[in-house]
Structure formats: structure tokens, C-alpha cells
Amino acid sequence: MKKEIDPVLQMRHITKTFGSVTANRDVDLSVYPGEIHALLGENGAGKSTLMNILTGIYRPDGGEIWYKGQKRDIHSPKDAVALGIGMVHQHFRLIPTLTVAENVYLYSGKKSFFLNRDKMEKEIRECSEQYNLQVAPEAYVWQLSVGEQQRVEIIKLLNQGAEVLILDEPSAVLTPQEAQSMFDTLRKMADSGKAVIVISHKMNEVMKNADRITVLKNGRVEDTMPASEADVERLTRGIVGVRTLPEHDKEQPSPEEPAQAGQQPSPEEPAQAGQQPSPEEPAQAGQQISPEEPAQGAQQTSTAMEEEKKHMCGEEIFFMEGVSAQNDRGLPALKKISLSVRAGEIFGIAGVAGNGQRELSEVIAGLRPVTEGRVLLAGKDLSKATVKQHILEGIAFIPEDRLQTGLVPELTFTENIILKSYETDRYSRRGILQKQNMRSDAEEYAGRFDIRHGGLDLPVGLMSGGNQQKLLFAREVSGDPRLITATYPVRGLDIGAAESIRGILREQSRKGAAVIFISEELEEIFAMCDRVGVLCDGELMGIRTIGETDFQEIGRMMSGEREETK
Amino acid sequence: MSTTLLISIISTAVVYAATVLYAAVGEIFSQRAGIMNLGLEGIMLMGAVSGYMVAVYRQNLVLAMLVVILVGAALGLVFSFLTVTMQADQTVSGMAMLTFGTGLSGFLGKGVSGVNANLAFEPIAIPGLSRIPILGPSLFNQNILVYLIYVIIPLSMIYLYKTRPGMILRALGENPAALDSAGYNVFALRYAYVTFGSIMTAVSGAVVSLAYTNFWSDGMTSGKGWIAVALVVFSAWNPLTATFGALLFGAISIIGIDVQTVFPQVPSQVFSALPYVATIIALIFTTGNFRGRRSAAPAALTIPYDREKR
Numbered sequence: 001m002k003k004e005i006d007p008v009l010q011m012r013h014i015t016k017t018f019g020s021v022t023a024n025r026d027v028d029l030s031v032y033p034g035e036i037h038a039l040l041g042e043n044g045a046g047k048s049t050l051m052n053i054l055t056g057i058y059r060p061d062g063g064e065i066w067y068k069g070q071k072r073d074i075h076s077p078k079d080a081v082a083l084g085i086g087m088v089h090q091h092f093r094l095i096p097t098l099t100v101a102e103n104v105y106l107y108s109g110k111k112s113f114f115l116n117r118d119k120m121e122k123e124i125r126e127c128s129e130q131y132n133l134q135v136a137p138e139a140y141v142w143q144l145s146v147g148e149q150q151r152v153e154i155i156k157l158l159n160q161g162a163e164v165l166i167l168d169e170p171s172a173v174l175t176p177q178e179a180q181s182m183f184d185t186l187r188k189m190a191d192s193g194k195a196v197i198v199i200s201h202k203m204n205e206v207m208k209n210a211d212r213i214t215v216l217k218n219g220r221v222e223d224t225m226p227a228s229e230a231d232v233e234r235l236t237r238g239i240v241g242v243r244t245l246p247e248h249d250k251e252q253p254s255p256e257e258p259a260q261a262g263q264q265p266s267p268e269e270p271a272q273a274g275q276q277p278s279p280e281e282p283a284q285a286g287q288q289i290s291p292e293e294p295a296q297g298a299q300q301t302s303t304a305m306e307e308e309k310k311h312m313c314g315e316e317i318f319f320m321e322g323v324s325a326q327n328d329r330g331l332p333a334l335k336k337i338s339l340s341v342r343a344g345e346i347f348g349i350a351g352v353a354g355n356g357q358r359e360l361s362e363v364i365a366g367l368r369p370v371t372e373g374r375v376l377l378a379g380k381d382l383s384k385a386t387v388k389q390h391i392l393e394g395i396a397f398i399p400e401d402r403l404q405t406g407l408v409p410e411l412t413f414t415e416n417i418i419l420k421s422y423e424t425d426r427y428s429r430r431g432i433l434q435k436q437n438m439r440s441d442a443e444e445y446a447g448r449f450d451i452r453h454g455g456l457d458l459p460v461g462l463m464s465g466g467n468q469q470k471l472l473f474a475r476e477v478s479g480d481p482r483l484i485t486a487t488y489p490v491r492g493l494d495i496g497a498a499e500s501i502r503g504i505l506r507e508q509s510r511k512g513a514a515v516i517f518i519s520e521e522l523e524e525i526f527a528m529c530d531r532v533g534v535l536c537d538g539e540l541m542g543i544r545t546i547g548e549t550d551f552q553e554i555g556r557m558m559s560g561e562r563e564e565t566k
Numbered sequence: 567m568s569t570t571l572l573i574s575i576i577s578t579a580v581v582y583a584a585t586v587l588y589a590a591v592g593e594i595f596s597q598r599a600g601i602m603n604l605g606l607e608g609i610m611l612m613g614a615v616s617g618y619m620v621a622v623y624r625q626n627l628v629l630a631m632l633v634v635i636l637v638g639a640a641l642g643l644v645f646s647f648l649t650v651t652m653q654a655d656q657t658v659s660g661m662a663m664l665t666f667g668t669g670l671s672g673f674l675g676k677g678v679s680g681v682n683a684n685l686a687f688e689p690i691a692i693p694g695l696s697r698i699p700i701l702g703p704s705l706f707n708q709n710i711l712v713y714l715i716y717v718i719i720p721l722s723m724i725y726l727y728k729t730r731p732g733m734i735l736r737a738l739g740e741n742p743a744a745l746d747s748a749g750y751n752v753f754a755l756r757y758a759y760v761t762f763g764s765i766m767t768a769v770s771g772a773v774v775s776l777a778y779t780n781f782w783s784d785g786m787t788s789g790k791g792w793i794a795v796a797l798v799v800f801s802a803w804n805p806l807t808a809t810f811g812a813l814l815f816g817a818i819s820i821i822g823i824d825v826q827t828v829f830p831q832v833p834s835q836v837f838s839a840l841p842y843v844a845t846i847i848a849l850i851f852t853t854g855n856f857r858g859r860r861s862a863a864p865a866a867l868t869i870p871y872d873r874e875k876r
Contacts, residue, residue: 055747057873078749093744095737096865102733107748114729 006069008033008195009054009085009164014063016049023049025219027063031164036186036196038210038227040203042239042494046219047199048090051166055087056080081107086157087166092149096142100124100135100152107156127155131188146354147178154185165189166197171205172520175352176555183209203235215239314343318483318514322373323383325363333359335538336373341483341514346505348529348546349518351558353488356538357518358400361487364516365397366390377483391420396476396513398486402465406472409461413453414442416460417475445474450500466497473504477513484508485516490524502528522551536560569700575820576704582816583809584712585773589794590801590808591722592766598726598803599759600739600866601649604660606767607791608667609641613768614775615671618782621683627776634772635765641667642764646757653870664791672784679783687711687777709777711769722805735759739864742871752871770794789842796845802862811848815841 007030014027024046031037039047052058054065056074065072067083074080080087094103101120121137128135133151141149150170157165167186171179186196186209200206206213207230214224215238223238318341327333334356341347351357362368363375370383377393385393399405407416418427418438426437442456451470453463460468469489477484486505490498505528509515519525525532526546534541534557541557589606596603603609616637620630641663648659687709695706726732734755737745742752774787793815801808822837 057747076749077747081749087747089747093741093747095740095744097740098733098737102737105730106734106737106745106750112730115733 005032005034007031007066008068010066011050011054012064012066014050014053014060014065016046016053016058016060022219024053024060027216027219027221029214029221031195031197032212033163033193033195034190035211036183036190036198036209038206038213039197039199039216040201040206040213040235040239041216041222042201044494045216045239047216048168049219050216051087051168051197051199054080055085055166081160081162084161084163085166086160086162086164088150088153088157088168088170090168090172092153094141094149094152097140099138099140100144100155101137103141103152104137104156104159107160123159124155127158131158131185133185146173146352147175147182150174150182151185158189162194164195164197166199168199169201170198171200171202173353175559176522176551177559179205201239203232203239207231207235314512316340316342317378318516319376320363320373321376323363323370323375324372325359325368325370327359333538334363337540338373339533339540339543341516343482343512343514344509345531346509346515346517346529348525348532349516349535350522350525350532350554351520351535353520355535357487357535359538360535361397361399361485361516361518364483364485365395365399367397394479394482396479396481396484398469398472398476398484398489400487400491402469402472403461407460407468410459412458413446413451413456413460413463413471414438416471417442417445417478420475421479441478445471445478449474449504464497466493466500469493469497469501470504473501477504477508480511481508481513483514483516485518487518488520489517491520522554525554526551534558571824573700573704575817575824576700577708578820579813579816580705580708581712581773581778582819583812584715585770585778586790586794586797586815587715587719587770587809587812588773589767589770589791590797590812591718591805592763592770593794593798594801594803594805594808595722595735595759595766596763597798597867598735598739598864599756600742600864600869600871601646601756601760602656602660602868603645603649603663603760603763603767604657604795605645605663605667605791606770606794607787607789608664608671609638609764609767610667610771610774610787610791610794611671611785612637612641612667613771614787615675615678615771615782616768617772618683618775619674619678621685621776622678622681625683625685627685627687630776631769631772634768638765638768639761641768642761643757645764646760649870650753650756650760653872656868656870668785675782675784680781682781683776685776686780711773711777719805719809726805739866742866746871746873756871767791767794793841793845796849799863800845800848803864815844818844 009029009031011027011029014024014029015022016024027046027050029039029050039050041047049058053060054074056076056079059075065074067085072079072083074083074085095106098106101117101124102115104124105115105120117138124135124137127133128137128151131154133155135144135148135151135155141152144152150173154165154167165186170182170186174182183205186198190196190211198206198210207227210227212224212226213230213235215222215235217239223234225234320337320339322336322338323334324332324336325334337360339347349357349360359368363370366382366385366387366389373383374381375383377395380393382390382393390397397406403409408419411419414435415438418433422428422433426441427434439456445451446453446456449470451463451467451474453460453467453471460471463471473489484505489505490501493501502524505515505517517525517529519528529546531543531545532549532554533543534554536558537560541560544554589610593603593606613634617630617634620633621627624630645659645663648654648662649656689707689709690713691703692706692713696702698706724732726736734745734750738750738752738755738759742756745755746752770790771787774790775782779786797808797811797815800811819838819841822840826832826834826837
């Protein structure tokens with residue numbers, strides 16, 4: 001490493017608390033010019049807080065920041081910008097109604113009163129050519145794809161003379177191909193002497209693209225190492241510690257699945273199994289497959305898995321036939337989607353976020369009108385049915401936004417569990433709520449799904465995200481649904497809660513429910529699902545059986561490439 | 567239609583437009599900054615009464631306008647404090663400004679209610695221009711407050727779309743967090759634009775009391791503040807479009823009075839209600855949630871900016 005060079009940036013003993021929560025505790029971080037430095041950790045490990053301190057959004061409670069050999073106080077984002085520290089946030093800070101050039105020049109130090117558009121656009125073109133950041137300076141930001149918007153954010157930082165660039169989960173919104181080109185750009189910037197800090201939770205990407213890795217856990221630095229010395233085991237230990245997690249369901253012998261299933265390498269765990277990527281962490285296990293090596297295990301197991309599935313899955317009960325729908329702006333969001341799901345099957349929907357996933361789930365739940373085509377559940381046409389009829393037909397809906405769409409945060413635990421069944425005799429008689437029954441059911445759910453609540457009479461908005469999601473699942477699966485549609489159900493949850501949620505979905509599918517599982521994480525889809533459909537720009541690019549496909553193929557389909565069915 | 571009638575219609579429509587345009591332009595700037603002030607009517611009344619009182623007691627129009635500007639600035643600072651610093655609900659705060667302004671103006675104006683100031687902004691004919699047929703006497707034989715709005719509209723357009731501060735203003739109501747991270751002081755900018763909007767609104771009131779109706783009575787702006795709010799939405803937050811809208815409302819209100827003489831059997835209230843009916847219809851067609859239409863409203867309008875909540 002470039003240890004002989006002085007670090008451009010040092011954070012020493014940084015501590016930050018929010019109320020009783022310690023977000024950062026005694027954190028040391030050194031960043032050198034010319035390197036890509038990855039900050040790795042779970043959600044809530046303190047990565048974003050640390051970077052928000054560095055960019056002046058939060059003030060640390062203790063500790064020092066040294067920049068280019070001097071101790072600095074960063075009071076505001078303005079101070080950080082003046083020093084040359086800039087950040088690309090996960091949610092872009094762009095103004096959709098302004099052009100690319102205007103967005104960049106909001107951030108430049110130039111103070112001329114009138115706007116000189118020609119000059120602005122020329123400067124941006126030069127910058128984008130130097131670092132291979134293709135984007136049209138005169139385009140309005142609302143016209144750009146997510147990848148292009150990210151490039152605008154990077155150009156913004158370069159234009160204001162940033163020496164230290166921080167990117168918060170930059171690959172989360174990109175296809176695998178786009179992500180690689182983004183990292184190539186970051187490498188170019190590092191080579192030109194800038195320091196790049198990348199916040200991530202993807203180990204594989206970090207090991208491949210970073211020079212050094214710092215692992216945060218519970219607000220502390222757990223480990224820091226050159227990328228060349230990093231391996232999955234060491235990083236996993238840093239990220240999750242020595243926690244033990246429930247076993248991966250697919251390898252568990254269950255009555256329906258004969259024991260040999262557990263012996264066979266499952267497709268998401270190829271030859272490198274020697275490394276023992278813990279099976280309970282599909283994320284890492286999946287990353288072991290690098291795009292160049294398609295899963296070798298897949299071919300061997302596919303036959304066996306097919307056999308199993310015939311046992312597990314029943315008849316096809318849910319059909320979509322050429323279904324189209326519009327988004328909130330009235331533009332086509334789903335284009336002639338056709339698919340069928342069998343009882344007991346977990347059907348994955350892969351794709352970059354914002355390609356019709358939300359609209360698809362809302363169509364299935366009956367919330368969004370179908371403009372064309374038919375939706376059938378067990379032979380019954382639901383394309384014109386009301387939301388209530390969908391609920392009565394046994395469709396459970398786990399929306400993307402669990403707290404606002406799934407639950408009412410201001411209502412209590414007991415009130416939230418009856419939101420969909422308040423009219424039943426169990427919960428209301430002559431219009432009077434049956435508090436006793438509500439309470440006993442709430443207690444039963446809390447026990448059965450291990451929901452930690454501060455009290456059944458407290459607003460659910462006060463519960464943690466994982467427990468809110470468990471509560472939502474408890475309500476939705478309590479009536480033994482025939483179809484469950486879950487959109488990003490484990491997003492933002494810690495590993496333990498995420499695994500419980502996946503467990504609930506697997507259990508429901510074993511009981512015979514058809515599950516539509518919408519996720520951004522290919523690793524998760526490969527670990528959970530029987531088949532996967534890929535959405536791109538509202539179209540279903542194709543459907544593949546897990547075990548007969550690989551990341552590379554799905555990644556290509558996510559970026560819009562259509563391929564013949566094998 | 568006789569030429570004199572045509573001149574009278576255009577000329578009255580122009581003065582009517584001026585009475586609402588100051589407020590509308592001010593509110594466009596305020597809402598572009600992300601703060602919706604629904605208390606325009608109250609601020610207009612305060613501007614109208616304070617200007618008229620100075621005119622009655624001091625017989626000085628320059629002093630009257632200075633007082634109007636100060637009153638507008640004071641009310642603007644109060645509203646900014648409520649909505650920017652205290653992050654109060656903007657609808658409720660707007661209603662507070664409305665009732666406060668209506669009540670206080672009525673109280674303060676008791677002494678001048680019905681009193682003739684014998685002082686108003688008189689029309690000044692611009693040499694040369696005022697001799698253009700029809701347009702000359704209707705557009706260029708106006709008072710100075712109307713001439714000023716002729717200048718303010720193009721200046722506000724240039725400011726919004728051709729200057730750097732205007733670009734920042736357009737961003738301010740869309741994504742204040744982005745501006746904050748760029749080092750701009752979101753709070754100071756919002757204070758400035760809300761206060762500017764309030765000053766313009768108070769001036770609008772003074773146009774009513776000192777250049778349009780030339781008297782004071784309780785509640786005499788009769789809903790012009792609301793028409794200004796409607797114009798802001800109708801114009802999609804664009805001062806030039808707002809001007810056309812204001813002229814249209816002005817024409818409707820004056821034509822109503824003329825048509826009244828043709829149909830004496832129809833109650834006069836029907837015709838005086840026309841501008842308000844037109845407002846409702848215009849609002850339905852411009853802001854209704856029709857399929858495929860994207861609202862031009864600033865994305866962060868009515869959302870208080872809170873650094874800790876990002």
C-alpha cells in the first residue's frame with residue numbers, strides 16, 4: 001500500500017451519539033490519496049453517520065478530523081466542500097427540474113450573476129470526457145436514468161474540486177454491468193491522485209474494487225486491512241461477529257425433501273464451498289460466483305432439484321396474461337406481463353429498482369388498475385376486482401414501504417393486526433371492537449413470530465424495522481393466504497430479522513402458498529426462489545429456473561438484453 | 567363595440583391585473599422557495615389600510631408606500647419565523663395570517679373607513695406611447711404602480727431563468743437538502759423570499775386602496791388575495807403566464823359589469839361572481855389530477871426543511 005505517503009484524511013477517536021444510541025464510538029479512519037477505501041458493515045453499523053460527520057452534516061460529540069496535515073473543524077457541508085470533501089448520497093441530491101449543467105453549477109464556487117450556459121456545458125463535457133462519465137449537459141435531470149444521475153453527482157463533486165470523494169452504496173441502484181463501469185471510473189479518479197471512499201455492504205464488490213477495507217460494526221472499527229489480505233471469512237467475522245444464525249432452509253432435511261438434498265451443493269454454493277461461506281448468508285454465498293464462472297454445481301443438481309420441486313409445488317394457481325398497467329404519472333409501467341405461479345412455488349422477480357416492481361406488486365394486490373390483460377387466481381378473474389375482493393380471495397400483500405403502506409405507524413400493535421379483518425365477527429360485534437380477542441391474537445402473534453414490542457398498546461411506529469416487518473407478515477399470513485406478494489421484504493433489516501422473514505416465506509410456501517418475491521439482490525433470489533422472472537423497463541425479459549441460469553445471464557437480462565429461452 | 571368601451575375594458579383589466587399581480591409574483595417567489603403563504607388576503611388588507619392611513623393623515627404617497635413595504639416586511643418576517651424557523655404547518659399559519667390581517671386591518675382602519683383621502687396614484691400619460699390608437703390610452707395612460715409592474719414581470723422572468731440566484735431559487739423549492747449540502751443557507755434564502763413575497767403582497771393591497779378603488783372599507787380587497795394564490799397555481803409558477811391569467815380575470819370582471827347593462831334581468835351578483843367562478847374553473851383544469859399530467863408544483867412546497875430529518 002501507499003503507506004509512505006501521508007494520509008490526506010484522518011479521523012481520530014470519532015464518537016457520535018443520538019440520544020441513547022451510540023452511532024460511532026472511538027472510530028479511527030485514515031484515507032490515502034490514490035486509493036479506493038471501502039467502508040463495509042451492516043445497516044446501522046455507523047458507516048453513513050461517520051461520513052455525515054466528515055461532510056459536516058452532523059457534528060461529532062468527540063474526536064478530531066485531520067485533513068492534509070491540519071486539524072479541521074467541519075461545521076457544515078459548506079466547510080467540507082471548501083476543503084475538497086464531497087459525497088454522493090444514496091438518495092441523489094439532484095433537482096429534476098433543472099438541467100445537468102444547472103445542477104452541476106449549483107455547486108460550483110463561481111458567483112457570476114448571469115448564467116453562461118454555453119460555457120457551463122463545455123466545461124462539463126470536458127470533465128465527462130476526462131473520466132469517461134457520459135452524460136448530456138443540456139438534458140433535464142428528470143429525463144436521465146439512475147446510472148446517468150449518479151454520473152451527474154460525480155461530475156458535481158469533481159467540478160467543485162473534490163479531493164476526497166465519498167460514495168454511499170453506489171452500486172445499489174445499478175445493474176452489475178453499470179456497477180463495473182462505475183468502479184472503473186472511480187479507479188481512474190483514484191489514479192489521478194484523488195481519494196475515494198465507498199460505503200458498501202457487498203463483500204465481493206469491495207474485495208474486487210477497493211485498495212483497503214475498513215469494517216464497522218455497532219459503531220466501532222472492527223477490522224481494517226488491505227484488500228489483498230481480505231477474504232470472505234475475515235470480512236464476515238468483522239461484519240457480523242460470531243453470531244450464529246438459523247440454517248439455510250433449502251439444505252434442511254424436511255419431511256417433503258429427502259435428506260440427500262442437504263448433501264448436494266446447491267447452485268448458489270459452487271465449487272469454492274471449501275471456503276465455507278456460511279449457507280445462512282446467501283448474500284456472501286452468492287457472491288462467490290464471480291460473473292466469469294457460471295455455477296458449475298448447477299448442472300449436477302438441477303435434475304435433483306426438479307424432482308424436489310415436483311413434490312413441493314402444486315398446480316399453477318396464479319396467472320397473469322398480457323397484463324399492462326400505468327404508473328402514477330399515467331405512463332406505461334408494466335408492458336404485457338405474462339407469468340404463472342404454482343402453489344408452493346417461490347417465484348422471484350429480479351431487476352433494478354424502479355423498473356415496474358412496485359406497479360407489479362400493486363396490480364397483484366388489486367391496488368392498481370389493469371389496463372390490459374387478465375389476472376387470475378385459482379381460475380377466478382381478478383382484473384376488475386376491488387382490493388377487498390383480493391383480500392378475501394387470499395392475496396397477502398407485503399408492500400415496499402412497510403411502515404406507510406403496510407401498517408399505520410400511529411396505531412398500536414393490537415389495532416394494526418385487525419386492519420384487514422376488522423369486519424369479522426371475531427373482531428367486531430354490532431360495530432363494537434372486541435378488544436379481548438384482538439389482544440389475545442396480538443399476544444399469540446408476538447409469541448409465534450418472535451415480535452419484540454415495547455407494549456401491545458404502543459404505536460407500532462416506535463418498534464424497530466425488523467419487528468414492524470414481522471408484525472406485518474404475522475397479519476398477512478395469519479389467514480393462510482393462497483398468494484403472497486412481497487416487495488423488498490428484507491430491505492433495511494438486520495441479518496437476524498431478514499432471516500426470520502425469509503423463514504416465514506419459506507414456511508408459507510411449504511404450506512402451499514404461491515409466493516412472488518421481489519428483490520434487488522440476485523444472491524437472495526438465487527437462494528430463495530424456484531424460478532425467477534426479470535423485469536426491465538416494465539417488461540418481463542424472461543423467466544428462468546434457478547439452477548439453469550447464472551448471475552451473468554440474469555444481469556444481462558436486467559440491463560435489457562433479451563435472450564432466447566434455453 | 568365602441569373604441570372608448572374597448573379602451574375602458576383594457577385599461578380596467580390592466581389595473582385589475584396590477585392589483586393581483588404584485589401578490590402573485592411575490593407568492594410565486596415564495597412558493598418557488600418552498601413556502602406556501604395562504605394568508606395573502608390578510609397581508610393585502612394590511613398593506614391597503616396602512617397605505618391609506620398614511621395617505622389620509624400625512625398626505626404623502628411616497629411615505630405611504632414606504633410604510634406599506636415595512637408592514638409587508640414585518641408580516642413576512644413573522645410568517646417566515648412561523649414556517650421556516652418553527653416549522654409550523656403552512657396552511658394553518660397562512661390561515662392565522664389571514665384572520666390576523668383581516669381583523670387588525672379592520673380595527674386600524676376604523677378611523678379612515680369612508681374617509682376620502684383626496685390623494686391617489688393618478689394616471690400619467692407617457693409621451694408618444696400614449697398616442698398609439700387603443701393600446702396607447704389603455705396601456706400607457708396608467709399610474710406609476712401599473713408601470714412598475716410592466717417592469718417587474720420581465721425582470722422576474724430574467725431573474726428566474728437567466729441568473730444564478732434565480733437558478734438557486736428554482737432549486738430551493740425542489741430539493742432544499744441538495745442546496746444545503748452545496749453550502750447554501752436554506753433558512754436565510756427562505757426568509758428572504760417569503761419576506762419579499764409578503765412585501766409584494768402588501769404593495770398589491772396598496773394598489774387596491776391607492777390606485778384602484780381609492781378608498782378604505784373593511785375587507786375591501788374582497789378575495790383578491792385568493793385570486794393571487796389561484797394565479798400562482800394556474801400559471802404553473804411562471805410570472806409571465808400569471809400576467810396573462812391576471813389580464814383574463816380582469817377582463818372577465820369588467821366585461822361582467824358591461825354585460826350587466828345588456829341583461830338587466832340577471833341579478834348583478836351573478837356578474838360580480840364571474841372572476842371567482844373563472845378562478846375555480848381555471849384551477850380545476852390546470853391543477854386537477856388528470857391522467858398523464860405532471861404537476862409543476864415545486865416538489866418541496868409546504869414541507870418544512872429540517873436538517874436532522876434527512
